[in-house]
Amino acid sequence: MKTKKLLLTIAILFIALISGCANDDFEEVVGVCPVVSTTNPIDGAVGVPLNQIITATFNEAMNPATIDQSSFVLTVGGIPVSGTVTLSGAVATFTPNSLLAPNTVYAARIKTSAKDLTGNALQADYVWTFTTGIAPIIVSTDPANNATGVALNKIISATFNMPMNPLTLDGTTFTVKEGSNAVLGAITYSGSTVSFAPSLPLLANKVYTVTITNGAKNVAGTPMASNYVWSFTTVIPVIVTPPPTSTSGLFFGVFGGNAGITNQGLFTVVNGNIGTTAASTLMTGFQEVLTGDVYTITPLNKGLVTGEIFAAAPAPGNATKAATALIGLNAARAAYLSISPASMPGGIDPGAGQLGGLTLAPGVYKSNSGTFDITNGDLTLDAKGDPNAVFVFQTASALTVGNSLPRSVKLIGGALAKNVYWYVGSSAVINYAGGGVMTGNxxxxxxxxxxxxxNSTNASVTTLNGRAISLVSSVTMVNTVINVPN
Known part of the structure; x- marks a missing residue:
């Protein structure tokens, strides 16, 4: 009995060995049957990237003539997906002609018409399925699409609905253009937001187009389904005519309201008149060059005034000087009102309160937040060849120039200091750390x-090419040179 069973087993093995694999016309060919050993994506995979290339690896090299769009197909809901099929040795590849649809089940199939190099066919269709991932989308942008009046120092950003791979967010996938002109800048990514900081301020009254391409991918490698494009328009300056007549009556280079003017240091020079409606005792640290009159000077605090000093008694102040100071105060009040938002409405805020690093054309500029800062760099004013070009800056509260580093206001294109005006609702602090060149009235x-x-004991001189006028409170200066424009 045992001998019969052994002979039967040997016979079955022999038949299997010589029978081989059936080809598509059912002729027997001796050899190994081709089978699919691995796939990418694997069967049942989820979160598959939308740009996935599908591959099937066989256990042996296959006949390229039998691996094509008819034997390797990809379908969604029974509908074929267009693509290109290639073979390299034992690896068949299906490359879709376009991105796959997000959150969709796909079925891949290798048919029995696929054969190896000796003509052996796949014994049964090999089918596997996978599900694509959710494509990242942009949920918000700053500025918004079609926004107008955008600040010239705006940092442009886009927020996604999921974490992204920061390596896919660079100068090739995130671009900003003004017409055909590419804008240079630095790209950063944090959380789910990508930001573009232009290297230079944007141009006024220009349309910018921002594009984030479908090369941007999430952390799973799933790209955006399509490019995302939006645009915005930068601010339009309000051009003003030459200064109102009331500004031409400014008499003082420095005026300390009814609270006086104080100087510290030995390097202060005011090339013009200074005054206050207060008593002369509140004018400290000055000597009038023409008359030699002194106003509370000390060995360490002595500034020179090349014009005249006007204050009320006691001497060297007197009633006549006090009357002149009052005339100057009224002229300053009139000038203040003439450049106010009420008199010159429509001012724009090109840098969202930050003027540092900007180059501005003539116009009226008003802080939306109530403060103007020149701390991120120097401010440049370009008159564009017009010597009568006027620049008016309006802030309801404070003006701050410089921080730990001095900052300057520079003039180009024929701009003149006498045509630059600063309307400050509260107080102005100019280069508190010393140094720098401020410009304007x-x-x-x-x-x-x-x-x-x-800075009272060093030579870090702060320069003002203009006027420092306070309507109520005092003016204080330390080693400051003031050149009053004509």
């Missing part, structure tokens, strides 16, 4: 400070 309601006491 500062008319503040509640005080002007130039440099700080820390």
């Amino acid at each position: 500062i008319i503040a309601n509640s005080g002007v400070t130039l440099s700080s006491p820390a």
Whole structure:
């Protein structure tokens, strides 16, 4: 009995060995049957990227003539997906002609018409399925699409609905253009937001187009389904005519309201007149060059005034000087009102309160937040060849120029300091750390400070090419040179 069973087993094995694999016309060919050993994606895979290339690896090299669009198909809901089929040795590849649909089940099939090099056919269709991932989308942008009045120092950003792979967000996938001109800048990514910081301020009254391409991918490698494009328009400056007649009556280079003017240091020079409606005792640290009159000077605090000093008694102040100071105060008040938002409406905020690093054309500029800062770089004013070009800056509260580093206001294109005006609702602080060159007529309601006491014993001179006028509070300066424009 045992001998019969052994002979039967040997016979079955022999028949299997010589029978081989059936080809498509059912002729027997001796050899190994081709089978699919691995696939990419694997069967049942989820979250598959939309740009996935589908591959099937056989256990042996296959006949290229039998691996094509008819034997390797990809379908969704029974509908074929167009693509290209190639073979390299034992690996068959299906490359879709377009991105796959997000969150969709796909079925891949290798048919029995696929044969190996000796003509052996796949014994049964090999089918596997996979599900694509959810494509990342942009849920918000800043600026918004079609936004107008965008600040010239705007950082452009887009927020996705999921975390992204930051390596796919670069200068090739995130571009900003003005017409055909590419904008240079730095790209950063944090959380789910990508940001573009232009290297230079944007141009005024220009349309910019921003594109994030479908090369941007999430952390799973799933790309955006399509490019995302939006545009915005930068601010339009309000051009003004030459200054109102009331500004031409400004008499003082420095005016300390009814609270006086204080100087510290030995390097202060005011090339013009200074005044206050207060008593002369509130004018400290000055000597009038023409008359030699002194106003509370000390060995360490002595500034020179090349014009005249006007204050009320006691001497060297007197009633006549006090009357002249009052005339100057009224002229300053009139100038202050003439450049106010009420008199010159429509001012724009090109840098969202930050003027540092900008180059501006003539016009009216008003801070939306109520403060203007020049701390991120110098401000440049370009008159574009017009010597009568006027620049008016309006802030309801404070003006701050410089921080730990001095900042300057520079003039180009024929711009003149006398045609630059600063309307300050409260106080102005100019280069508290010392140094820098400020430009223009500062008319503040509640005080002007130039440099700080820390600079009183060094030669870090702060320069103002313009005027420092406070309607109510005092003006303080430390080693400051003021050149009053004609």
